[in-house]
Amino acid sequence: xxxxxxxxxxxxxxxxxxxxxxxxxxxxxxxxxxxxxxxxxxxxxxxxxxxxxxxxxxxxxxxxxxxxxxxxxxxxxxxxxxxxxxxxxxxxxxxxxxxxxxxxxxxxxxxxxxxxxxxxxxxxxxxxxxxxxxxxxxxxxxxxxxxxxxxxxxxxxxxxxxxxxxxxxxxxxxxxxxxxxxxxxxxxxxxxxxxxxxxxxxxxxxxxx
Numbered sequence: 513x514x515x516x517x518x519x520x521x522x523x524x525x526x527x528x529x530x531x532x533x534x535x536x537x538x539x540x541x542x543x544x545x546x547x548x549x550x551x552x553x554x555x556x557x558x559x560x561x562x563x564x565x566x567x568x569x570x571x572x573x574x575x576x577x578x579x580x581x582x583x584x585x586x587x588x589x590x591x592x593x594x595x596x597x598x599x600x601x602x603x604x605x606x607x608x609x610x611x612x613x614x615x616x617x618x619x620x621x622x623x624x625x626x627x628x629x630x631x632x633x634x635x636x637x638x639x640x641x642x643x644x645x646x647x648x649x650x651x652x653x654x655x656x657x658x659x660x661x662x663x664x665x666x667x668x669x670x671x672x673x674x675x676x677x678x679x680x681x682x683x684x685x686x687x688x689x690x691x692x693x694x695x696x697x698x699x700x701x702x703x704x705x706x707x708x709x710x711x712x713x714x715x716x717x718x719x720x721x
Contacts, residue, residue: 536647536657538638541670547627547635549684550611550656552577552604558584559679562597563657564648565590567673569618571662575601576629579608586615590674596650601678610681612637614660614674623662636661638671639683647677655679 538545552558558575565571572586587599604610611626614636623630625637637660644654656678659671667673 536640536642536659538659538669538671541668543669544666545635545638545669545671547625547637548639549609550625550639551682551684552606552608552610553680553682555604555606556680557603558601558610558681560587560599560601561652561655561677562588562590562593562595563650563652563675563677564595564672565674567662569616569662569673571614571616571618571674573612573614573660573674573676575604576611576613576624577602577604577608578611578626580605588674588676595648596652604680612658612660612676612678614662616662619664621664623660625658625660632664632666634666636666641683642677648675652677653679656681656683 560573560575567590571590573588574586575582575584577583582602582604584601587601588597611624611629613622613624613629615622621631623632623634623636625635625639627633627635630636637658640657642652642655642657645651647657657675658678659675660673661667661669661671662673
C-alpha cells in the first residue's frame with residue numbers, strides 16, 4: 513500500500529505540469545522584431561494586464577487609437593506594479609488601428625509598437641497571440657501579448673523590458689503566434705476525472721492483493 517501515495521504524488525505533479533508554462537519568449541534576440549499591425553477586435557473597452565518587467569529604467573504605457581485619435585492615460589509604473597494588475601485603457605471601435613507607447617520616464621523618451629511613433633524610428637514591440645493561462649506566474653485571459661524594449665536603438669532587442677497582455681486587440685499582421693499555456697476549463701475537468709479514475713483503479717487493484 514505504500515506505493516499509493518507515490519502514485520498520487522506523481523499524478524499531482526503531472527497535473528501541475530499541464531497548468532504551468534514558460535513566458536512567451538522573443539525567438540530572435542538581438543534582431544529587430546517585425547512590426548505588427550494591431551486593431552480593435554470589437555467595439556468596447558481595451559483591458560491591459562501588467563505581465564512583468566526586467567528594466568533598470570522607470571516607464572509607463574498607454575494606448576493610442578490612430579483611427580479615432582483617442583489617447584489613454586498612462587498606466588503600469590513598471591517598478592511599483594504587481595504582475596497581473598489590470599487597467600481599463602478606454603473604449604475603441606471595431607477595426608480601429610491601435611498602437612501602444614512606452615514612455616521611459618528615466619530618459620524622457622517614447623518608444624512604440626509602431627516605428628513612426630518611436631523617438632528612434634524603430635519598432636519597440638513584439639506581439640504574439642495568447643490563448644489564456646499562466647504567464648510569468650499569473651493567470652491571464654486570452655489576448656495579445658506585447659513585450660517592449662525601452663532603450664534607444666532597441667537596447668539588447670530581447671523584447672522583455674516591460675511585458676503586457678491586452679484584450680480586445682487583434683494582430684492583423686504578425687510573424688509569430690503563441691499557443692495556449694493552460695488548458696480550457698473543460699480540459700481541466702477531464703484531467704481531474706482521469707486522475708480520480710486512475711487512483712480508484714489502483715486502489716482496487718492493491719486491495720485485492
